[in-house]
Amino acid sequence: MSSPNAGSFDAKRQHEVVAALNAFMPQGSVLFNEEDTRPYECDGLAAYRQLPMIVALPSNEAQVAAVLRTCHEMGVPIVPRGAGTGLSGGAMPVANGVVLSTARLNKIIKLDPFARTAVVQPGVRNIAISEAAAAHKLYYAPDPSSQIACTIGGNVAENSGGVHCLKYGLTVHNVMRVRMVTIEGEFVELGSEALDAPGLDLLSVFVGSEGMLGIVTEVTVRLIPKPQLARVIMASFDDVVKGGNAVASIIAAGIIPAGLEMMDKTSSRMVEPFVRAGYDIEAEAILLCESDGNPEEVEEEISRMVDVLQSSGATAIAVSGNEAERLKFWSGRKNAFPAAGRISPDYYCMDGTIPRKRLAEVLLGIEKMEAKYGLRCANVFHAGDGNLHPLILFDANQEGEFHRAELFGEEILELCVEVGGTITGEHGVGLEKINTMCVQFSRPEMDAFVAVKHAFDPSSLLNPTKVIPTLQRCAEHGKMHVKHGQMKFPDLPRF
Numbered sequence: 001m002s003s004p005n006a007g008s009f010d011a012k013r014q015h016e017v018v019a020a021l022n023a024f025m026p027q028g029s030v031l032f033n034e035e036d037t038r039p040y041e042c043d044g045l046a047a048y049r050q051l052p053m054i055v056a057l058p059s060n061e062a063q064v065a066a067v068l069r070t071c072h073e074m075g076v077p078i079v080p081r082g083a084g085t086g087l088s089g090g091a092m093p094v095a096n097g098v099v100l101s102t103a104r105l106n107k108i109i110k111l112d113p114f115a116r117t118a119v120v121q122p123g124v125r126n127i128a129i130s131e132a133a134a135a136h137k138l139y140y141a142p143d144p145s146s147q148i149a150c151t152i153g154g155n156v157a158e159n160s161g162g163v164h165c166l167k168y169g170l171t172v173h174n175v176m177r178v179r180m181v182t183i184e185g186e187f188v189e190l191g192s193e194a195l196d197a198p199g200l201d202l203l204s205v206f207v208g209s210e211g212m213l214g215i216v217t218e219v220t221v222r223l224i225p226k227p228q229l230a231r232v233i234m235a236s237f238d239d240v241v242k243g244g245n246a247v248a249s250i251i252a253a254g255i256i257p258a259g260l261e262m263m264d265k266t267s268s269r270m271v272e273p274f275v276r277a278g279y280d281i282e283a284e285a286i287l288l289c290e291s292d293g294n295p296e297e298v299e300e301e302i303s304r305m306v307d308v309l310q311s312s313g314a315t316a317i318a319v320s321g322n323e324a325e326r327l328k329f330w331s332g333r334k335n336a337f338p339a340a341g342r343i344s345p346d347y348y349c350m351d352g353t354i355p356r357k358r359l360a361e362v363l364l365g366i367e368k369m370e371a372k373y374g375l376r377c378a379n380v381f382h383a384g385d386g387n388l389h390p391l392i393l394f395d396a397n398q399e400g401e402f403h404r405a406e407l408f409g410e411e412i413l414e415l416c417v418e419v420g421g422t423i424t425g426e427h428g429v430g431l432e433k434i435n436t437m438c439v440q441f442s443r444p445e446m447d448a449f450v451a452v453k454h455a456f457d458p459s460s461l462l463n464p465t466k467v468i469p470t471l472q473r474c475a476e477h478g479k480m481h482v483k484h485g486q487m488k489f490p491d492l493p494r495f
Helices: 011-022 034-040 061-074 126-136 152-158 240-252 265-275 295-311 323-334 336-340 356-373 401-418 443-456 471-477
Strands: 054-056 078-081 098-101 108-112 117-120 175-181 187-191 215-222 229-237 259-264 285-293 316-319 346-349 376-382 387-394
Touching (some): 011 054, 011 061, 034 054, 034 098, 061 078, 061 175, 061 215, 117 126, 126 152, 152 215, 229 240, 229 295, 229 323, 240 259, 240 285, 240 295, 240 356, 259 265, 259 323, 265 323, 265 336, 285 295, 285 323, 295 316, 336 346, 356 376, 443 471
Parallel strands (some): 054 098, 078 098
Antiparallel strands (some): 108 117, 175 187, 175 215, 229 285, 229 316, 259 285, 346 387, 376 387
């Protein structure tokens, strides 16, 4: 399996760019031999690969700017890369391009417990922020499953969420300020450490832009007080429809849990032997509902949620009695992806978002698709905000199975759009979902995306061929009709 734009790069071009970068980069910071660049050929979506022509490893923001200026002058595409944990191919190299890794910019610059903020470089790992803030009884709320490895720069690029994003928000809600470098090597600050910033709100445009508008060199994040207490309810259901409806009922009751996750029977049976979290492997679905706050708040909210779950048809309910048991309940959900490797040679992790009230309908739709494509699917997801993560199980060694998995995943995303949702919640579009962009967005909307990209990167050198499909691609995909080759903005580059 390889990417659509896999191919060899020009050796002469490589030599020219290496020489230009080595003129200012420290020794060992410009990689070009295959044995050194091979680890950068893909991100967490390993099905798509491209050997990079060059990998640049700047150690400070001045070097980042210099790399960008040089590549801009030479017309060399640049693909930003954090920890490489992304799941949509967003950090996959492009031919004759440079991968710019921010891994060495990994310092926590300042932590202010009074302002409850931390200023960090993009290579700082997500969980390291909370570890540094723990002494002040503070933490950084967004907690993607890869938080022990993923970096804050990557989180900004993808607008990452996590188990607790229902109550505490996504990355965009927890980032106050970003310092970034444009393709021309100019520094720009977006947002502010104050309550508001002058000018256009470009911070919310930049967060989630997948490296297409600039490269992050510094981030100011919001820290919040660590709750006095947190407890988790584990509820079992004998029917996925009842489980899905229970999610909507909890929110309808005016309860916003700290976390509200759902797993189907396939997922529970996949995870339980791996982590022994105490999951009910006979249940068709289980819900994990967390409450946090002071002891009185938690007790009252747990009681209310138990009432809703019982009235929704829960067949069994368990409540964590201590912190160790709470972490044990969560361990299964957090380890769902690695546990998939115990029951399947390969898996394809999807990411779509739907209205909560349509959860049961979509789960039943996925069940029908399993029969259609002859593949199993384990469903684990952030049920509280409708962010689905179906794990399509397949064997790449069996001819045609990966292609069927791709078609299966594409149909799941199309169903998400059909019921009023979106094609991604936190994994991004990258290469993986570029065709289904044509399903969700109209041509005028796509033109608007192109115009924003063009305003930041007129030469289209930052992460090209990702996220925004060409009109030709949409036409070939059969989701958009291009009349007589007409384009609204013929002067703008097409991606």
